[in-house]
Amino acid sequence: MKAKLIKKTKLTKDMFLLSFKADTKFKYKAGQHIVVSFAHEGKETLRPYSFYSEPSTSPNFELLIKKYSPGIGSVYMTSLKVGDEINIVKIKGNLYLRNKRKKNIFLSTGTGVVPMVSMIRTLPNKKSELYFGCRYKEDIISFVKIKQKVSKINIVLSKPKKNWTGIKGYVQDNLIKVDKNADYYICGVPKMVMETEKKLLSKGVPLKNITIEGWEKFDKEVDLIHKFGRLNKVTNFFVNKLFKHA
C-alpha cells in the first residue's frame, strides 16, 4: 500500500506530525503500527511507526515521529515533503484496546505515547487515564485533542527544571493509585515497559490486564514475550538471560 504525505507539522524541536492519505481505504486497530519500507544505501530498510490517528479516518492517517540524528528511518520519515509517497508493507501489533468501556490506564514514555493517543481517541467514556513521561518540559506535546476523552493526564518529567511543579521522576515510580480491576497498556523504552509491568504485578494487577509494547534496541525482547507468552517460565528465563533483566 502506498500513502502520500499531505501535511507536515513540527510540534517540538524533534517531533513531527505527519498526515497521510493512503491509496486505498484500509483497516487497523487503534494502537497498532505500520511497517514502512524504503531504500537506504541500496538496501531495503524497514521501520515500524504507530498510528497516531483513529481508524475511522482511513484512508487518511497520522504518524508522530521523533527525529534522531543520526537515524536512518526517522531522518527518512521527517525529511519527507508534502506530495512524497511512502511504501507500507505491513500493519500489525499486539497493542490495541481489549475493552473500550473499562477503565484503561495508558502508561507511556516518549514516542510510546503515539499508540496511546490513537487508542484514547476511540474511547466512548471518560474513565481512563494517561501517563506520559519525558525528560524536559520542552518535550511535552499538546494533548488538547484527547483531553475530553480521559479523566486525567499525568505528565512526568525525568529531568525537570527548578520551576516545574508537576510530577518528577519516572512513570513507573509515580503510579498514583493502582486499580487492580483496570486494564493497563504500557509502551515506551523496554526498560520502562518491564519495570512498570513488574511494579503493577507486585501491586496485585493480574497479568491478563496488562498489554505491553516496547521499542528501540530491545523490541525483540517484547516480541519474544508476545510470541511465547509471559507466563511461560522458560521464555522468561531466556528473555532475562538474553536481555539481562533481573
Ligand SMILES: Cc1cc2nc3c(=O)[nH]c(=O)nc-3n(C[C@H](O)[C@H](O)[C@H](O)COP(=O)(O)OP(=O)(O)OC[C@H]3O[C@@H](n4cnc5c(N)ncnc54)[C@H](O)[C@@H]3O)c2cc1C
Ligand atoms: C512497534 C513500534 C512502533 C514504533 N512507533 C514509533 C512512532 O510512532 N514514532 C517514532 O518516532 N518511533 C516509533 N518507533 C521507533 C522507530 O521504529 C525507529 O526505531 C526510530 O524512528 C529510530 O529509527 P532510526 O532508523 O532513525 O534510528 P537508527 O538509524 O536505527 O539508529 C540511529 C541511532 O539512534 C539511536 N536511537 C534510535 N532510536 C532511539 C530512541 N528511541 N531513543 C534513543 N536512541 C535511539 C540508535 O541507538 C542509534 O544510535 C516504533 C518502534 C516500534 C518497534
